[in-house]
Every structure is written in structure tokens, then in C-alpha cells.
Amino acid sequence: MASHAAGGAFLLESILTRQTKAELMQLCRKLQIKGVSGLRKSRLVAYLRQRLPAVIAGKMLCWDQSIYSLVQEITTLTQIHRLEAEGSSPAEDYLLEEYVGFPETYGDHLYLIIPLEIQELFFALDGPAYRRKVRENTEIARLTRGLLHYYGCLPLHELGKMLNRLLPEPVDVASIGEVLREIGFYSWNIVFERGYFCDGRLTDLDYLLAALRERRALEYRPLSYAEAWQAGEASFYHRNMRQIREVASFLHKHQLEEEAPYFLDLLFSLVQTDLSPPEIVYALLEHMERATDEDITELALVVFDFYHCVPHWVLKGHSPEEIMERATRPDPPREDRLKRKAIVYDFATRKRLSPDAPCPCGSQLDYGHCCGSA
Numbered sequence: 001m002a003s004h005a006a007g008g009a010f011l012l013e014s015i016l017t018r019q020t021k022a023e024l025m026q027l028c029r030k031l032q033i034k035g036v037s038g039l040r041k042s043r044l045v046a047y048l049r050q051r052l053p054a055v056i057a058g059k060m061l062c063w064d065q066s067i068y069s070l071v072q073e074i075t076t077l078t079q080i081h082r083l084e085a086e087g088s089s090p091a092e093d094y095l096l097e098e099y100v101g102f103p104e105t106y107g108d109h110l111y112l113i114i115p116l117e118i119q120e121l122f123f124a125l126d127g128p129a130y131r132r133k134v135r136e137n138t139e140i141a142r143l144t145r146g147l148l149h150y151y152g153c154l155p156l157h158e159l160g161k162m163l164n165r166l167l168p169e170p171v172d173v174a175s176i177g178e179v180l181r182e183i184g185f186y187s188w189n190i191v192f193e194r195g196y197f198c199d200g201r202l203t204d205l206d207y208l209l210a211a212l213r214e215r216r217a218l219e220y221r222p223l224s225y226a227e228a229w230q231a232g233e234a235s236f237y238h239r240n241m242r243q244i245r246e247v248a249s250f251l252h253k254h255q256l257e258e259e260a261p262y263f264l265d266l267l268f269s270l271v272q273t274d275l276s277p278p279e280i281v282y283a284l285l286e287h288m289e290r291a292t293d294e295d296i297t298e299l300a301l302v303v304f305d306f307y308h309c310v311p312h313w314v315l316k317g318h319s320p321e322e323i324m325e326r327a328t329r330p331d332p333p334r335e336d337r338l339k340r341k342a343i344v345y346d347f348a349t350r351k352r353l354s355p356d357a358p359c360p361c362g363s364q365l366d367y368g369h370c371c372g373s374a
Contacts, residue, residue: 010079012052012115015102016045024048027099031055053117056100060125062182064138066091071100072126074112075119080104081112090187097186137179140171144180145188146231148199150221152208152272152313155196166225188232201269202313208272211314221317237264243306250302254288254295263287267306272314277307 009015016024021041028036033051036044063071070091074081083092083103092112095101101114114122143166144159154162160173180197184190189200198205223231230236238244247267251260266287270280281300285291291299311317318326356366 010113010116012117013045013049015104015113015115016048016052018104019102030097031099049117052099053121056098056118057121057125059098059100059182060122061133062137062179063134064141064183064187065134066138066187067094067183068131068134070095071114071122074101074114075122079113083110083112085110094183094186136171137183139167140176140179141184141188141190142232143167143225143228144176144184144197144232145190145199146228146236147223148190148197149231149236150223150228150311150313150317152202153193153196153198153205159197162220162223166223166228189234199313201265201272203269203273207274208313212316215314215316218316218318221311221315221322223317235261237268238306238310243302243309246302246305250298256288259287267303268310271307271310272312277304280307 019027021044024041024044025037027048028034031052033048033055036047039047066089070081070089081092081101088096095112095114096103100118101112104111104113140163143163147154147159147162156173156177160171160176163176164170164173180188180190181192184192184197185200191198191200191202193205196205196209202208244264247264248257248260251257251263256263263284267280267284270283275283278300281296281303284299284303285296288295308320311319315323358366
């Protein structure tokens, strides 16, 4: 394989030449490269050899840790990456579908290769500042996934405000949008639809938006950094492990352990629709064979408990149980409601204002002993 690289097989022009004209046009459509349909293949290859590296360089600024690590492995260790027949990883999917890398067959195996020109771009960019950017992108994507687990969908301006309340340093909202549109779908199951960033399990955006309009007065359930970060984990379904254990126990009893991730995703998705708990039970029974009356009763108990305790997107992240508790809880005194402290940023340093810093109101007192104590 090294001889292929030395012989120029990994040069971008060679790789593009090995593609068909139809494949090159598909590349152009994916990367929104316009005005090339009339070019002959040789002219198209020459044009893309110049244009593609600039497009990929912009994409690199949006990469998360999984994509960065795979590219680093390929460019510094192996030069090629074998694609397993069992299925590809999200990072592999990204590199192939965004034309950072190309599939090549050698012998009996399929490999992912990255053109040498793209590798050189990566080497030029890689360094401490870029790795910090990659970590920031990863943090943005994971926190967004966590927020969407609770809220279902958010417009960029609302998402940006929520993220900047959680992040240690404020991030430009436009940059947040660029990162999520680039990598959100692959590793984080984040879909961008009609101006909204959505949880990938959302099946009916119109229903959710209509329900949210009816609940304008309801505030979003406040989330801490830890809650959003935990919910951004791929295997996360519910913060209350009792409900997950109940579902897992039911699946184990019916020898459905291998289908647990699919079953939990399906259950969570059905909860977010306009189906009632009994309708959810019967929807789930379609995925089971020979369910007895006892099985139906047991599943109904599991579903009802799960339904009332998990966050509902139409309730802005609250569960029905939490809404009922709020309805029966007396309002706190007005002075207690005013004790919430604001978070103030020093935009010169792009960091939260220290309690020992001079108060920006001009009082000549420390911020922590002046406006920061309010």
C-alpha cells in the first residue's frame, strides 16, 4: 500500500480521475459546487483539484474529537483505514460522505484513503489552538444533543443563548450553527430542519411546534451543565435509572436484550408524539411475538411509569410528574424569586467576571461585593 502512496495514487488528481463523471457531479452537488455541469471530465477533475482543498479546509474548523482522532490516525500512522464489512462508524461516514476521504478497494478489502493534499492541510492546521477548537466543537455538539434530549427542537438563537449559559466561555452563535450543521448529524443525531436544530428521534416537527405555541407561558426546564452533558451521551435515555431498569427487566424477561437500544429509542420517540400511553403500549406490542394478557399488563405498567417521568418535548423538558408537582406547589415569596443571580461575562477576556474584579457598574467595589451579590 505504501507503494501506491509513493507512486502518486493518493494524490487528489489521481483519486478524482478514478471516479466516474456521475460520481464527480454527485460530489459537486453535495458540496454545493455550482456551474460545472457543462465541463468535460478532465476539465472537471482539474477544477476540483483546485477547489476541493479550500472547501475541506473550511470543514476542518468544525470537526469534533471523533473525526479529528480518525484523521490523525490515518494521516500519521496508517495512511489508509480499512472499512469493516459489519458497518462504518459515524466518523467514517462523515469522511466519506463529505468527501474528505474516498473509498478504494485493494485486494479483497475496502479502505478509506485521504488525499495527500488534504493531509497536508490537516498537518498545517494541527496544533494546540486547533485542538482547543476541536474540544470546543465537541463540547458544543454534546451539550446541544443533551439540550435537545429534553426540548426536542430549538431555533439557533434560542439554542445559542442556552449554550452560552452553560459554556465556560461565550461562543459566537453563528459559529455554533456552522459546527452543528457540519457534524451534528453524523456523531450526535442532530438534524437541521426548517431553521430548527432537532433531536434525530423527532418524527413530526409541525406537531411539536404547534404544541409549543400553545404553551408559550411555560418556561423551559432549566438544565445544569452536568445534566445537559450527561444527556448528550449516546447511551443516555433517562436520568432516573429506575425506569430504565424496569424497561431492561421487561426486555430480559422476554429475551429481547439485543433489541434494548432500539426498543428504548422507540419508546422515547413514541412518548414525544400525540399518542396516549395505551396507544404506545399497543404500538410496542407490534414488535413482540405472542404477548399474553399478563405481558400486556406488565408492559402497560412500565410504559405508564416511563411516560410520566421522562421529559416531554411539548412540555419544554418537564415531565408530566414535574408539571403536576408544580401545580400543587405554593408560589415562593416574591423576594425569593428575585434572588436568582445573573452570569456576567467580561467580553474583553471572553470569560465570566471574577468576584474579585472591579464591578462594571463603576462603584469601585469588587463585583462579588456589589452587583455580583444581588
